Amino acid sequence: MTVATGRSLRSSAELIRAEEPVLAHNYHPLPVVVARAEGAWVEDVEGRRYLDMLAGYSALNFGHRHPALVEAAHRQLDQLTLTSRAFHNDRLAAFAESVAALTGLDMVLPMNTGAEAVESAVKVARKWAYEVKGVPDGRATIVVAADNFHGRTTTIVSFSTDETARAGFGPFTPGFRVVPYNDLAALEAAVDETTAAVLIEPIQGEAGVVIPDDGYLRGLREVTRRAGCLFIADEIQSGLGRTGRTLAVEHEDVVPDVVLLGKALGGGIVPVSAVVARREVLQVLRPGEHGSTFGGNPLAAAVGSAVVELLETGEFQRRAQEAGVLLRDGLSALVGKGVRGFRARGLWAGVDIDPALGTGREISESLMREGILVKDTHGSTIRLAPPLTITNEDLQMALGTLESVLRKGA
Template sequence: MTGPTTPAPSSWPASGSASETRSSARLILAEAPVLAHNYHPLPVVVARAEGTWVQDVEGRRYLDMLAGYSALNFGHRHPALIEAAHRQLDRLTLTSRAFHNDQLVGFAERLAALTGLDMVLPMNTGAEAVESAVKVARKWAYEVKGVAPDRATIIVADGNFHGRTTTIVSFSTDETARAGFGPFTPGFRVVPYNDLAALEAAVDETTAAVLIEPIQGEAGVLIPDEGYLAGVRELTRRTGCLFIADEIQSGLGRTGRTLAVDHESVVPDILLLGKALGGGIVPVSAVVARREVLSVLRPGEHGSTFGGNPLSAAVGSAVVDLLATGEFQRRAAELGDVMDRVLAALTGAGVTSYRVRGLWAGVDIDPALGTGRQISERLLAEGVLVKDTHGSTIRLAPPLTITEEELRSALGALKKVLG
């Protein structure tokens, strides 16, 4: 392994620490009998991390170009986020929502102000946020819109990825996610992504909401045509249903704006956030919505023991404070232009096509050169971590703290493995 040319943090020792007695190979083999086989990770065992770099148990260093599927937008162990977590750990970590805590209201105020919406429903994981939004949209449909009981429908897009719960996989079009998990939850209609005419044809008096990802991440960073999101907003407003934007991957600076919908100056009725909201430290998600929408929930109808816990709220507040400066949005936009230019130069030289929005790219590799998994493994050998998605597509989503030198180094490694 040659590795990127940019130096990793000099404060790290030459080898790992806690797991030194077990090699990467031994640790990987040890997983098989005790861990469910629901993932197929790349063969690297990470022991520590800082900023854009991770280190395995043998001391090899890698540039992280995945950032935990955007959960690590601010890099590994960002000092401001670590400090917020440490400070709160010394005071209070959990009360449950049976009691108030002194961190939650500040978090909700900050997040509502950042997004331009009114109220916050704190949860833990992205899938929980999606499930919560489904419940809220249905209840809104019955109590506000007047849909007949148990008749509410939600329209989703083909190629969607909103999570892996039984309700969510019920409206997935990925057979790997669905097969063997039926019977499926009814009440969903699937239309082609980026097709306003098909969406309009699917809306009727039972439609509670339209749930879409402004950019489809798992599908390969698919970016809709200019005007699509504004069209969805106009259609849902005109037909009297809710627009739910799932920004769990695309939100919080990733695309060069605070939210992907900001590229079209769109404000949805319900916004779903997660991943980066916890700073890579704790799982934090949120349903953020207009007051008249979230007000349909009453005590006892929905909840979470850990949702809104003071540790999560303290870290989430620190995340919002980082975004409030605009620095990370600017960095994503500027470095996204660099990534765009480099990938353009690789098109026809191993790259068949690509899509970039901010520091987020889906890169389609010539299948003759290998699958996405094979390309990811070759980049691993060069000291760069990426992850494949469907076919020969890889995703690039580095921490927003990456330097231009580090970014160019990682893209240079991609050029090398395609050569």
């Protein structure tokens, strides 16, 4: 089976070769060309099926083409797709109300991508520091964690510790202090009267699903409260059901001042992100100081509202908890049998493979050949983040395939 283009029929190999001269080489994808998808399964142009154990880095928490989300998009496509923020639209208020209620916060700044949400939060935190906290103009600082991943814009890579993301992109934006992740003493030492905010991932995704010690997030909340600065939680990957709670910070009953959402908020259909915050924080923005032509567009608002409706039932959070037990049990059985260790919360795991068996990339390619799609991160670590809709049978099949691949080696 091949897929039709405007001019010819092309195989997977032909399509991959066709990309080479015309696409910037900023990604190194696995050599699979997806043409169709439904639920937790995708199909390439030749008709081969694969179980998606990555779910678009959590953008597909509800699976591919979830019926309720597709219906919401279709319905809105027949009505209105874009006005820009020059005008109001009839979907935006309901979207903002639902997101604020879901997070327990007050106001919403709608954007498109995760990186846009982070950039927006940086601007808001600095403005808040000058207007509310009283930091002298131009001196605001933001404390971040080493091994963070918040995006790849120039400001964000300025406080990355990943040299692949940084090299060749300077000069870098000042105003950031980097401390070790999961180190409250270092965090407290870095906070002073100039600190606008602490920006942190409750679980570090790109670093390999790194889960902090119990009490770290509560301690961070207390440090920021005492210092009179903001706690910004980047829940773009960890939020919206992935860890078994609506937000990962809920595992420690913590309420940040600002929550950043993205990925799954668009249901795998459109890019949707949001800065959600206490009223006094977002009220520092005035007309003309920040914006986005597509942010809060009616199509995005309709899909985002449908995503919130799915989460309001608690079904997907419970599913992540229950299936997460199967995931942890399956990975535990592989420790010492090709798996050196793993970190898991809900349906999200970073799995450290014995380097003697291959790199993370090599293990991912071996799994791909067996019909399982995962993604490597640093060294010999792979990430597992299947759709929350995955069945127990499919999850067990994926774990069995991983065991088989490890037994044979990459």
